[in-house]
Amino acid sequence: MTDCGLEVPYNSLITVTSNWSVSESVKSSTWRELEAVSRIVKSSVTMLKNHTVQLNTDNKNVTSIIKNGSRKLDLQEIACDLNELCTENNISIKTQWVPREQNTIADNLSRYYSDCDDWGIHFEVFDMLDELWGKHSIDRFATDYNNSGSTYSTVSSAVYSIKWAHEMCGQIDPTNNSFVESLVESAKRTAKPVVNKKDPVTTDILIRLCSMFHFSTDLLVEFKFKMAWRYGAGPGCTETKIGQYVQGHFIGDKDWKCVKGCNATAKLPVGLVFYTCTAAVKKEDWEQGEHSFQYTFNHKGPFVVSYTGAMWMDLAIPFNETDNSDGGWNLQTIVNLGKRSDTGLPNASPVTASKPLYELQFQCKHEIQIPMVDPDGDKVRCRWAVNEECHSICNAFPVATLDEETCTISFNADNTNFKDDGWYAAALTIEDFPKAQMILGNTSYNTSTPITAVPLQFLIHIKSKPLDCNWKPIFVPPTPAQGSHITIAAHASVNAKMYASNARNPKSQVIDISLTSPPGMTYTGPFKDSNHSGVVYWDLKWTPTAAQKGDNILCGMAEDDQGKLSDTYCFTYIAWDHDPCASTPCHHNGTCDRRGSTQNYDCICPGYTGKLCDSEINECLSNPCQNGATCTDEVNGYSCGCTSGFSGVTFHLDVSDISPKTESTHKDCFSSNEVWPLLIVLLFIVCCLATVSLLLALYVRKIKRMGKNSTLDAASSEQVVEELKL
Known part of the structure; x- marks a missing residue:
């Protein structure tokens, strides 16, 4: 919480409490103070509507920004949002700077609640660890008795190393939980030692702690969702707020809930439904956003997590003709935290x-x-x-x-x-x-x-349109191919273009595009393509965050000046991608086959086995050579050395073409007694084929002679039939 007091009409006191996220807690005090004002006004907008609000704050910058704005983009965005909200609800804010020494009430209130700057370890945590490890002889944690210098440096370095290692490997950060956060915040505390200094928290101790609690990370799930509402009925996404996190009042419930498997009598909230604004089209009456949240389950499931909405709009098919006549809606997904045997x-x-x-x-x-x-x-x-x-x-x-x-x-x-x-x-x-x-x-x-x-x-x-069904815009090259997958390395940015044409209706002009895109992506346009008539393009820019690692689908629909929309055109960006096959991990010229966009892969290697094709297969183990022949193992095959009295060719055999049954009956070496009967049978077959060919040639020649007659009597027909029978 920032040190901020808010006095509203009727001499009533409203106290709003909140905890900053990890990313928010490191922002400037001015940002947090200004954001606190914005959240207070948003949460109390119904009470403050049509009133004047007196804001008392000990931050001079906040009073100036609310009145005049800021040159810093993040502060200006908050100020603009606050101004827009106040304008829409006829709220007037008067600011008054209060010196810090005169602001003790609000300051004490802010410290009373769970301020991340004042976190510590409760004695009950020590009791729990004593049960696990036995009575402690040194502090397992950095407390207010520790000197903040070396202790905080040691803890922060260890946490940063773990966080960095998992981020680079694309794994969930195991330090992202209240236990480690409390440990780090405790290490920040500064106080004069009143007892002898205890041993500081070391990297080894922190690793042991994380090892003790590693199971909680296995049950930590990240949910990513994309949701849309009628324009103005959702959390507050507009065309001017693309890329911003919106959490305004709206008609629906604010929580995703676990409805099955969580061992709770009531539906357990697991995350908020507020989101980052990604698209909004006022003339089409919709807004859309995307966000993610994390939740740690208490066992491996399975669970059912759902979000239940209030009411669908009126549809052409009445709700009394569907499965439920209440008109409500429900989104649900299944969570199973067991590990796959293949990955x-x-x-x-x-x-x-x-x-x-x-x-x-x-x-x-x-x-x-x-x-x-x-x-x-x-x-x-x-x-x-x-x-x-x-x-x-x-x-x-x-x-x-x-x-x-x-x-x-x-x-x-x-x-x-x-x-x-x-x-x-x-x-x-x-x-x-x-x-x-x-x-x-x-x-x-x-x-x-x-x-x-x-x-x-x-x-x-x-909806009816007085146009041909096929007269609609189309996406054209060099737009990335429909359905393609494009990889983006860590920390890299996307600078792409999407091109659309009016080729099917040259009298129209392509004027707009609607995108379903990852959070943070921006675009400008349309711009005319000087090299192609009737073609326009949009510039797309995006720098994925580490949290967006993996598959991110981008879909676009182009629109012309007659209201015709193109078909949906989609392709996928694989963000923060590191191809595990790029290092050619498979030995002996094996082929690396990646599993989707994960870091898992399979090595395909004829003649070798093992995860990395590091073990050669001994084809002689199945005793493929017959009649006492000596088998010599080769790469992806074998050869047979025949003993005296047998003949045959020593050859390389591709075992991939032989099933187990044919392999067990194949003979590579033949004795002379075995060869002659085979040659006689082969000679007989050749003679039979030659005889049949000669008879067929004579018959065809006779048919040609008979074809010269104008008619063919019945007797001749019967004769031909008899000859055919022969």
Whole structure:
């Protein structure tokens, strides 16, 4: 908490408490003070509406920024958001600087709550560790009795090293939990020693602590979600807030909840639904955002985590004709924290993306293809959602066919099954399937058993347009290929272009693009392509963070000045990517086959075995040579040396072409008694073939002579038949 007091009308005192995140806690005191003001106003907007607010603060910079703005971008963004919120709700803020020595009440209040600057270790933690390790003879932690110098340096260096190592390997940071954070914050405390100085926390002690509590990291799950609302009904995403984290008041619940498997009597909150604004189109009446949160479960599951919304908008198919007439909606996914037998790691769920709303033309045929990728390289398919997966929209989309392999929805928006200006909802479930049988936790999965399920729901608006169905913009090269995968190294940035053309309707102009993109991506345009008539492009820029490591899908739809939209065009960026095959880990010219976008791979190496093709296969172990011949092992094969009395050719045999059955009966060396009967049989077969060929030639010659006659009587026909029988 920052030292900030807020006095509002009617002489009532509002106290707002909050804890900063790790990234927020290291920002400047001015940023935290200004952000605190913004959060207080947002949380109290209904009470403060149409009123004047007196803000007392001991930070002179905050009073100036609220009045005049700031040259620093992060501070200016907060000030602009605050100004916009106050303007919309007719709130007037008057600021008053209060010297620090006169601001003791607010200062004490801020220190009363869980201030990250004042964290310490409770004595009960020592009791718990004494039970694990026995009575301690030295402090296992840096406390206020420790000198802050060497102690804090040792702890921070150790934590930074662990954090850095896991980040570079693409693994979840094991130090990102309250236990380690308390340890680090305790090491920061400075106080004069009142007892003899205890041994400081060393790197070895910290490693032992992390080893003791490593199991908690195994149960730490990161959830990534993308969600959309009607414009103004969600957390507050607008065209001017792209890239910003928004957490305004909205019509829905604010929590994702564990509804099954968490051993709780009530639905347990696991994360907030607020997000980073990624797209908003006011004229299409939607906003969209994306975010992630982490939650540590108390066992390996499986669990069901869901988010339940308030109400779908009115649809063309009444809710009383769907599975649930309440009109509510539900998103849910399955979590299983067991480790896969094929990778040794927990399963990674499929990744998908979609626009929240598709504006499509009435009386036209349409296809909507949903992109799907799986970090583990599993097979991914989609299906129509059922039961609670879709709640009240299970049958809200009529007569459409779904190609589950490509996740393509095809339908004809004619007047038989659709209404002009009708709204429809589609609910899909994306599932991953192992390419070979494997075990996850205690459950066996084969190629037809889904591992996890990811929900995807969106709206479709069918509306008439006085244009040909095919007159719509198209994306053209050098736009990255549809469905392609583009790797981005750690700390690298993306500078890309997307090109769209009006070739199908030269009288139109492409004027806009709507993107479903990763958080932080920005774009400008359209710009005319000077080399191609009717082609425009957009510049895309993005620097992925370490938290965005892995698959990030980008989808775009171009729009022309007649309101026609292109088909959805998608490709995938693999951020912070390090290809494990780049170092050619497979020995003996083996082929490295990467598993999806993970750091796992398989080595394909004929003639060798082992994870890295480091063990040569001895083909002679199966005794392939017959009649006492000597077998000599070779790379990817063998040769046979025949004993006296046998003949044959010593040759190299490619074992990949021989099944176990043929290998056991194959003979490489033949005796003279075995060879002559074979030659006689072969000579007989050759003679038979020569005889048949001669008879066939004579017959064809006779047919040609008979064809010269104008007619062929019955007797001649019968004669030919008899000859054919011969």
